[in-house]
Amino acid sequence: xxxxxxxxxxxxxxxxxxxxxxxxxxxxxxxxxxxxxxxxxxxxxxxxxxxxxxxxxxxxxxxxxxxxxxxxxxxxxxxxxxxxxxxxxxxxxxxxxxxxxxxxxxxxxxxxxxxxxxxxxxxxxxxxxxxxxxxxxxxxxxxxxxxxxxxxxxxxxxxxxxxxx
Numbered sequence: 001x002x003x004x005x006x007x008x009x010x011x012x013x014x015x016x017x018x019x020x021x022x023x024x025x026x027x028x029x030x031x032x033x034x035x036x037x038x039x040x041x042x043x044x045x046x047x048x049x050x051x052x053x054x055x056x057x058x059x060x061x062x063x064x065x066x067x068x069x070x071x072x073x074x075x076x077x078x079x080x081x082x083x084x085x086x087x088x089x090x091x092x093x094x095x096x097x098x099x100x101x102x103x104x105x106x107x108x109x110x111x112x113x114x115x116x117x118x119x120x121x122x123x124x125x126x127x128x129x130x131x132x133x134x135x136x137x138x139x140x141x142x143x144x145x146x147x148x149x150x151x152x153x154x155x156x157x158x159x160x161x162x163x164x165x
Contacts, residue, residue, distance in 0.1 A: 021077030022095020028071025030100035094147025101140030
Protein backbone atom coordinates (compact mmCIF):
# COMPACT_ATOMS: atom_id res chain seq x y z
CA UNK A 1 0.00 0.00 0.00
CA UNK A 2 1.44 3.34 -1.06
CA UNK A 3 1.11 6.29 1.30
CA UNK A 4 1.29 9.91 0.24
CA UNK A 5 2.74 12.75 2.23
CA UNK A 6 0.54 15.55 3.48
CA UNK A 7 0.90 18.84 1.57
CA UNK A 8 2.38 20.53 4.67
CA UNK A 9 5.06 17.87 4.95
CA UNK A 10 5.92 18.23 1.26
CA UNK A 11 6.11 22.05 1.63
CA UNK A 12 8.43 21.66 4.62
CA UNK A 13 10.64 19.20 2.73
CA UNK A 14 10.86 21.46 -0.34
CA UNK A 15 11.62 24.53 1.79
CA UNK A 16 14.40 22.61 3.55
CA UNK A 17 15.76 21.48 0.18
CA UNK A 18 15.71 25.10 -1.07
CA UNK A 19 17.69 26.23 1.96
CA UNK A 20 20.15 23.33 1.67
CA UNK A 21 20.73 24.01 -2.03
CA UNK A 22 21.50 27.67 -1.32
CA UNK A 23 23.81 26.86 1.57
CA UNK A 24 25.75 24.33 -0.50
CA UNK A 25 26.05 26.76 -3.40
CA UNK A 26 27.06 29.58 -1.03
CA UNK A 27 29.81 27.49 0.57
CA UNK A 28 31.04 26.44 -2.87
CA UNK A 29 30.94 29.99 -4.20
CA UNK A 30 32.81 31.59 -1.31
CA UNK A 31 35.44 28.85 -1.25
CA UNK A 32 35.89 29.19 -5.01
CA UNK A 33 36.35 32.98 -4.68
CA UNK A 34 38.77 32.50 -1.76
CA UNK A 35 40.77 29.94 -3.73
CA UNK A 36 40.85 31.98 -6.92
CA UNK A 37 41.57 35.41 -5.42
CA UNK A 38 43.68 34.79 -2.31
CA UNK A 39 45.40 31.54 -3.26
CA UNK A 40 45.94 31.83 -7.01
CA UNK A 41 45.82 35.48 -8.06
CA UNK A 42 47.28 37.27 -5.02
CA UNK A 43 49.40 34.35 -3.70
CA UNK A 44 48.64 35.44 -0.13
CA UNK A 45 48.30 31.95 1.30
CA UNK A 46 47.47 28.31 0.62
CA UNK A 47 44.86 26.21 2.35
CA UNK A 48 47.62 24.62 4.44
CA UNK A 49 50.66 26.84 5.03
CA UNK A 50 52.54 24.85 7.68
CA UNK A 51 54.68 22.88 5.25
CA UNK A 52 56.24 23.22 1.81
CA UNK A 53 54.84 25.21 -1.08
CA UNK A 54 54.26 21.93 -2.90
CA UNK A 55 52.08 20.58 -0.09
CA UNK A 56 50.30 23.94 0.06
CA UNK A 57 49.43 23.64 -3.63
CA UNK A 58 48.18 20.09 -3.14
CA UNK A 59 45.98 21.26 -0.26
CA UNK A 60 44.66 24.04 -2.53
CA UNK A 61 43.71 21.40 -5.09
CA UNK A 62 41.67 19.46 -2.54
CA UNK A 63 40.09 22.71 -1.32
CA UNK A 64 39.23 23.65 -4.91
CA UNK A 65 37.73 20.21 -5.55
CA UNK A 66 35.56 20.50 -2.43
CA UNK A 67 34.32 23.91 -3.56
CA UNK A 68 33.21 22.49 -6.89
CA UNK A 69 31.51 19.47 -5.29
CA UNK A 70 29.43 21.68 -3.02
CA UNK A 71 28.62 24.10 -5.85
CA UNK A 72 27.49 21.34 -8.21
CA UNK A 73 25.56 19.60 -5.40
CA UNK A 74 23.68 22.81 -4.68
CA UNK A 75 22.88 23.28 -8.36
CA UNK A 76 21.56 19.71 -8.66
CA UNK A 77 19.14 20.50 -5.84
CA UNK A 78 18.12 23.74 -7.62
CA UNK A 79 17.43 21.75 -10.78
CA UNK A 80 15.22 19.36 -8.80
CA UNK A 81 13.34 22.26 -7.20
CA UNK A 82 12.81 23.94 -10.56
CA UNK A 83 11.56 20.66 -12.01
CA UNK A 84 8.99 20.53 -9.20
CA UNK A 85 8.11 24.22 -9.72
CA UNK A 86 9.21 24.84 -6.13
CA UNK A 87 12.29 27.04 -6.51
CA UNK A 88 12.14 30.31 -4.63
CA UNK A 89 14.70 32.91 -5.68
CA UNK A 90 14.61 35.00 -2.45
CA UNK A 91 14.87 31.98 -0.18
CA UNK A 92 17.70 30.56 -2.29
CA UNK A 93 19.64 33.84 -2.41
CA UNK A 94 19.27 34.24 1.35
CA UNK A 95 20.51 30.69 1.82
CA UNK A 96 23.47 31.35 -0.49
CA UNK A 97 24.45 34.32 1.67
CA UNK A 98 23.95 32.26 4.84
CA UNK A 99 26.16 29.45 3.56
CA UNK A 100 28.84 31.82 2.29
CA UNK A 101 28.82 33.89 5.46
CA UNK A 102 28.89 30.97 7.87
CA UNK A 103 31.73 29.32 5.98
CA UNK A 104 33.71 32.56 5.75
CA UNK A 105 33.26 33.17 9.49
CA UNK A 106 34.29 29.57 10.22
CA UNK A 107 37.34 30.06 7.99
CA UNK A 108 38.28 33.36 9.62
CA UNK A 109 37.89 32.14 13.20
CA UNK A 110 38.46 28.38 13.30
CA UNK A 111 40.86 27.81 10.41
CA UNK A 112 42.79 31.09 10.68
CA UNK A 113 42.94 31.57 14.47
CA UNK A 114 42.19 28.31 16.26
CA UNK A 115 43.70 25.72 13.90
CA UNK A 116 46.21 28.19 12.40
CA UNK A 117 46.10 26.43 9.01
CA UNK A 118 46.83 29.75 7.32
CA UNK A 119 46.31 33.49 7.68
CA UNK A 120 44.68 35.80 5.18
CA UNK A 121 48.02 37.45 4.56
CA UNK A 122 51.51 37.32 6.01
CA UNK A 123 54.08 39.97 6.98
CA UNK A 124 51.48 42.70 7.47
CA UNK A 125 49.39 43.97 10.37
CA UNK A 126 46.71 41.28 10.25
CA UNK A 127 43.98 42.92 12.37
CA UNK A 128 42.41 45.01 9.55
CA UNK A 129 42.30 41.94 7.29
CA UNK A 130 40.70 39.82 10.02
CA UNK A 131 38.12 42.50 10.80
CA UNK A 132 37.13 42.98 7.17
CA UNK A 133 37.00 39.20 6.61
CA UNK A 134 34.87 38.42 9.65
CA UNK A 135 32.63 41.50 9.48
CA UNK A 136 31.88 40.72 5.84
CA UNK A 137 30.97 37.17 6.91
CA UNK A 138 28.67 38.44 9.66
CA UNK A 139 27.05 40.86 7.20
CA UNK A 140 26.35 38.02 4.77
CA UNK A 141 24.80 35.92 7.55
CA UNK A 142 22.56 38.78 8.73
CA UNK A 143 21.36 39.66 5.21
CA UNK A 144 20.93 35.98 4.33
CA UNK A 145 18.92 35.28 7.47
CA UNK A 146 16.72 38.31 6.76
CA UNK A 147 16.03 37.15 3.20
CA UNK A 148 15.23 33.59 4.30
CA UNK A 149 12.85 34.86 6.99
CA UNK A 150 11.23 37.35 4.61
CA UNK A 151 10.62 34.62 2.03
CA UNK A 152 9.14 32.22 4.58
CA UNK A 153 5.67 32.12 3.00
CA UNK A 154 6.75 32.78 -0.57
CA UNK A 155 6.77 29.10 -1.48
CA UNK A 156 3.01 28.72 -0.93
CA UNK A 157 2.36 31.93 -2.89
CA UNK A 158 4.57 30.65 -5.69
CA UNK A 159 2.61 27.40 -5.87
CA UNK A 160 -0.71 29.24 -6.05
CA UNK A 161 0.28 31.93 -8.53
CA UNK A 162 3.09 30.23 -10.39
CA UNK A 163 5.37 33.22 -9.78
CA UNK A 164 8.85 32.98 -8.37
CA UNK A 165 9.03 36.12 -6.24
